[in-house]
Amino acid sequence: MKSDDRRAAILDRLADHVLAHGLSAASLRPLAKAAQTSDRMLLYYFKDKAEIIAATLDQVSLRLVALLEDQTAKTPLPLADLRTQLLTLLFAERLWPYMRIWLEVAALAARGDPVYRDVGERIARGFLAWGAAQLDSPTPDAREADAARLMVTIEGMLLMRSVGLEDVCRKAL
Structure with missing residues (x-):
């Protein structure tokens, strides 16, 4: 112990x-x-x-999930509402260190590092499942598709923010 x-x-x-x-x-x-x-x-x-x-x-991922759970709705939301809520949270300065780490993991995985690819995939699939549980979609298949849309949108916006295009992210909402 x-x-x-x-x-x-x-x-x-x-x-x-x-x-x-x-x-x-x-x-x-x-x-x-x-x-x-x-x-x-x-x-x-x-x-x-x-x-x-x-x-x-x-451990970093668990901390982020705990922070998100403390700040997100306790009932499932439609995709557009959850996307707006999550982007507001994830772009907050106190959560930006988590997003920078995620971008580093993605970059290292893209360079072919198997450790970061495996860890990145596991964390991403965990967040995909977490997102699906937050969504109010009419069917399980729709919830799965909405979770994928949510993740792809957030990832794209994180990348845009990292290169100084926050204005583009705001316009996309």
């Missing part, structure tokens, strides 16, 4: 570090320093760096 508590505390510190500094600062020594331990102890709690990164990104 003590080992599980220690691992959880390490993951919280790693998530804080990655949110503050991005994935480019995610080499083993800086991660160990952020976790207030040694690189050898990190490897005691995690099999390798890939597992450290995957667990850290899962």
Whole structure:
């Protein structure tokens, strides 16, 4: 139990570090320093760096879901309403660190890194399922299609914001 508590505390510190500094600062020594331990102890709690990164990104994802659940409607919404609500939340400055990390994961996956591709796909499918659960659609098939539309729209808008085209995002709403 003590080992599980220690691992959880390490993951919280790693998530804080990655949110503050991005994935480019995610080499083993800086991660160990952020976790207030040694690189050898990190490897005691995690099999390798890939597992450290995957667990850290899962922790970041859990934090984002918790923030979204605290700020979204408690009942399912039509696609247009949920899209507007989520974009307002996701573009808020306090959530932008999460979006920057997501963009880094996507870029690393696009470069062919299998760790980031696997983690990115798992996180994206989780958010797709979360989005589907938030939607008021007439049928399960429509809900699945609406969730896909929601995700594609948000991803496109995040990319546009990252290159300074927030005005384009506002016009799209």
